Amino acid sequence: MLSKHELATKSNICTFISEHSDNDMSEEQPDTDKKTFRLLGILDVENVPCARESLLFGAGGALAAGLLHFLVTSRVRRSYDVGFAGFFVTTLGSWFYCRINNAKLRVQERVIQHGLRNKVVYQGTSLDPTQKPPTEPGAETRCPGLLTQPCWSFPGPFRPDMCLFNYESEEQKDFTDDMDSGLCV
Amino acid sequence: MAHPSQLGFQDAASPVMEELLHFHDHALMIVFLISTLVLYIIVAMVSTKLTNMYILDSQEIEIIWTVLPAIILILIALPSLRILYLMDEINNPHLSVKAIGHQWYWSYEYTDYQEIAFDSYMIPTQDLAPGQFRLLEVDHRMVVPTEAPVRVLVTAEDVLHSWAVPALGVKMDAVPGRLNQTAFIASRPGVFYGQCSEICGANHSFMPIVVEAVPLMYFQDWSTLMLEDA
Numbered sequence: 001m002l003s004k005h006e007l008a009t010k011s012n013i014c015t016f017i018s019e020h021s022d023n024d025m026s027e028e029q030p031d032t033d034k035k036t037f038r039l040l041g042i043l044d045v046e047n048v049p050c051a052r053e054s055l056l057f058g059a060g061g062a063l064a065a066g067l068l069h070f071l072v073t074s075r076v077r078r079s080y081d082v083g084f085a086g087f088f089v090t091t092l093g094s095w096f097y098c099r100i101n102n103a104k105l106r107v108q109e110r111v112i113q114h115g116l117r118n119k120v121v122y123q124g125t126s127l128d129p130t131q132k133p134p135t136e137p138g139a140e141t142r143c144p145g146l147l148t149q150p151c152w153s154f155p156g157p158f159r160p161d162m163c164l165f166n167y168e169s170e171e172q173k174d175f176t177d178d179m180d181s182g183l184c185v
Numbered sequence: 186m187a188h189p190s191q192l193g194f195q196d197a198a199s200p201v202m203e204e205l206l207h208f209h210d211h212a213l214m215i216v217f218l219i220s221t222l223v224l225y226i227i228v229a230m231v232s233t234k235l236t237n238m239y240i241l242d243s244q245e246i247e248i249i250w251t252v253l254p255a256i257i258l259i260l261i262a263l264p265s266l267r268i269l270y271l272m273d274e275i276n277n278p279h280l281s282v283k284a285i286g287h288q289w290y291w292s293y294e295y296t297d298y299q300e301i302a303f304d305s306y307m308i309p310t311q312d313l314a315p316g317q318f319r320l321l322e323v324d325h326r327m328v329v330p331t332e333a334p335v336r337v338l339v340t341a342e343d344v345l346h347s348w349a350v351p352a353l354g355v356k357m358d359a360v361p362g363r364l365n366q367t368a369f370i371a372s373r374p375g376v377f378y379g380q381c382s383e384i385c386g387a388n389h390s391f392m393p394i395v396v397e398a399v400p401l402m403y404f405q406d407w408s409t410l411m412l413e414d415a
Contacts, residue, residue: 043217044193048210077233084225088218095214103207117332 050098054091061090186318186352186378195352198377198398199369202354204268212261219257272354275368278336282327286339286346286359286381289388293327301411307391320390321378326397330404331371339365347382350396356382371398 036046045051066083070076122128187195197203283294287304295301308322329335339348341359349356350369357367371377379394399407 038192040217040220042220043213047193048213051210051214054214077229081229084222088222091214091218099207099211106203 049102050095053098054095057094058087058091062087065090186321186376197354197372198352198375199354199372201268201272201369202352203372204271205354208264208268211264215257215261275336275366276334278368279333280329281336281338282329283338283340284327284348284359284394286341286343286348286385286392288343288386289381289392291323291327291346291348291381291392291394293325295408295411299412301408301415303411305395307393318378321380321393321395323393323395326376326395328397328399328404328407329371330401331374331398333401334368334370336366336368339367344385345383346385346392348379348394349382350377350379350394352377352379353396358383371396374398374400 036044038044039055043051045055062083065086066079069082070079073079194202194206194209197206280295281297283296285292285294290307291305293303293305303325305323305325305327307320308317308324310319313319313322337348337355337357339357339359340363341361343361345361346359347356348359348367352375353369353371355367355369357365359365375398377396377398379396381389381392381394383389385392
């Protein structure tokens with residue numbers, strides 16, 4: 001085991017990289033630290049995905065519900081209560097809707113990143129999915145469902161086990177076509 | 186690393202930490218809504234002109250304030266348990282590193298193929314180079330490859346320590362006589378700082394952890410360099 005003294009003269013990997021790169025790592029980055037606005041001191045509406053949109057929708061829902069109730073009943077205090085309930089429900093609903101879509105986007109991002117890495121590795125090799133291998137007549141070459149052809153996320157020739165999903169609706173087909181369009185060429 | 190007066194989490198450098206960030210946002214929004222509800226009720230109670238000294242019970246509101254918290258707890262618990270089990274998954278690590286806590290430094294051993302072992306001491310404040318971080322820099326960093334599952338086996342030689350790197354979403358107690366296992370995947374290259382997270386004596390605050398994630402090519406070069414000097 002190397003002692004501290006023996007290793008004292010060895011360069012860190014960062015120094016190793018900096019010696020082989022053009023970037024000057026000793027320059028200080030400009031200070032980008034700025035205080036973000038936090039609602040009630042806890043909720044960072046600027047940086048939390050979906051927070052700003054949910055709260056704006058909630059505010060709109062509160063205004064709409066409270067105003068409508070007042071116009072119908074002319075009861076002020078109860079209208080405030082209804083308005084707050086509208087804020088609560090609208091914020092929660094738009095929050096969950098936005099977060100679910102956000103989660104789907106993140107899954108897509110990971111699939112695309114994985115596919116791009118595979119493209120760098122497998123393009124031009126025997127596992128290149130865009131090269132059409134010789135097939136027997138009548139052999140299955142396409143998935144009936146989600147994957148219209150082998151994708152960079154799944155390098156290699158067509159395999160039936162790639163066909164994980166089948167379209168259940170036209171909306172799903174549109175959604176998955178968008179996902180495939182940038183990747184499966 | 187953290188910047189001065191930071192309240193929130195550091196940017197995630199691993200998939201698990203990303204999930205933790207998203208769960209934190211989810212839980213925080215629920216907390217925010219409950220806080221606004223409570224504030225509104227307080228204001229309404231304080232400003233009302235209604236008084237009734239003879240209310241004994243009300244089944245409807247009792248049902249509401251029992252069922253609603255139960256639903257909220259389920260909404261919080263389900264993603265929480267998902268992440269809990271996700272954190273326990275360790276699938277085919279590419280590299281195993283032993284992190285051993287001492288008073289007051291860490292030592293790291295890479296023994297998968299040949300033995301690389303070194304100590305990691307904090308750089309004293311007077312020895313810092315311009316641009317380095319006080320109480321966070323070490324003389325020898327733990328270098329790992331990016332995009333590779335890394336298993337860390339944590340133990341201690343003397344007293345309790347804890348190996349923690351917030352940006353990677355890992356924290357594991359170092360217990361003498363016990364081997365604890367954790368794992369992470371560094372999604373991007375970078376330098377990630379942590380500090381000992383279990384009180385271990387006078388210099389507990391002065392035994393930081395620095396993980397340097399580099400592309401595999403550079404990791405290979407680094408390990409070759411370390412082996413040549415051994």
